[in-house]
Amino acid sequence: MKLVTAVIKPHKWEEVREALETFGVTGMTVSEVSGYGRQKGHTEVYRGAEYDIALVPKIRIEIIVDDTDADDVVGVIVTGAHTGRIGDGKVWVVPVEGVVRVRTGDRDEAAL
């Protein structure tokens, strides 16, 4: 099993979710996060005082999938989140040792 984590632009989130659903992903964990990469932050002005705001709002998606699905899920996210402009985000995959479904006690692949 693999954990796919993606950090994407907030306005692409709806598209990515629909694409994942179409692909057959049945669940995910989503959080509103902030951070920066090469995009850096942005500037805000309050009563003439300029502030450099380092952190940019992003959406983080976490999905646990079968080994065989991992590459395809990554592909779906990348296609959905792509704008070609700086700040599009990142997707990464790490191995998962075990999973338990809390309600039934099912383990590993059966719990996905």
Added chain:
Amino acid sequence: MVNTGDTAWVLTSAALVLLMTPGLALFYGGMVRSKSVLNMMMMSFGALALISVLWVIYGYSIAFGDDLGGGLIGDPSQFFGLKGMMADVTTEAGGLPPMAFVAFQCVFAIITVALISGAIADRAKFGTWMLFAGIWATVVYFPIAHWVFDFSTDTHVGGWVANNLLAIDFAGGTAVHINAGAAGLALALVLGKRKGFGREAMRPHNLPLVMIGAGLLWFGWFGFNAGSALAANNTAAVAFMNTIVATAAASLGWLVTEKIRDGHATSLGAASGVVAGLVAITPACSALSPVGSIILGAVAGVLCALAVGLKYKFGYDDSLDVVGVHLVGGLVGTIGVGFLATAAAPAAVDGLFYGGGVDQLWRQAVGALVIMVVSFVATYVIGTVLEKTVGFRIDEEDEVAGIDLAVHAETGYDLHSTAGARSSGNPALADSGRAMNERKGTA
């Protein structure tokens, strides 16, 4: 027999002006960071709680008692505890019940004190703020209200600005705004800069609150200005219209200034321009034409938008721009009367631009400057004494962590519904705590 129309309007106006202080709390509260929103609002609510009580005990008497000499201070014993003020002394010809005037002036004292708090956001001990509020009202505001608002009659001697200098200050450009603005500057200097001032982003945490606050201030300000006619009459109506249009022009002026300078017209700019315009028209609303009010408002909007940057240049942390908005706006309005007053308006005086020469102008300038200097010096002394004795600033650690939690044991927003339990001992939590300790072998 009371004049029912006048009485109804003045009582309504007093309620409107009272609402300005909670409105100010929202205006200020939205501008600070989320970790200090409650303390910011509490400084306004603290003024509401304290100043009304002082006003009844001796404040009204210092402001409106018979002059003790030189037009400087009223007799504190004359109306001590508002004695004798409950009797209906209105005559056949009509009139205003004394207590309506007492109430109307009471709410002015409250908001003047509350205005100062914007200069010392995030860092003042609440107890010391309350001490300061009481001392400042007693030593500075009540006497200056006597100077400006206490008009002499056949049987009564009032203050020097109103009766000897004859400066026009219809609703408190000097007594309220220049006074609070100069006091804010003095306190900002006494308390010093916030940690990280000028380096860290001290962004407003909730601009919708700021805009609601500005809206409530504008609404309440109709009581402040039009209510100062103390009658439901023509003067009130002129003041009312001028309060609409000068404010609108100032908001426009601020927005255009920042669009040119910074590239964006901001919501904070719109709200700040509203307040700058309200401040400027306060002394002038009975003396200007509506077109004169547009000019005054626009000038105030532009100048205040430029003035709020001065604190970075000179390195004082007037956190929410009490100086840039209230002192500068108050000066623009008070001195602006000397230029823009027209005899066609209810105050019936011509300023420089209407052929009246400099006679009114110098009176306006003297009133404005004397009150600015007196307020600054007196506030600096009061603030310094408090800082050296009981201490005015909170610990640096508390300031960084957030004054709300440190001083009030509260936080403004609960954004994490899972955080925390009643400290009286939730049994489930206590159990899991024991289990954890057993596992770690620390039980």
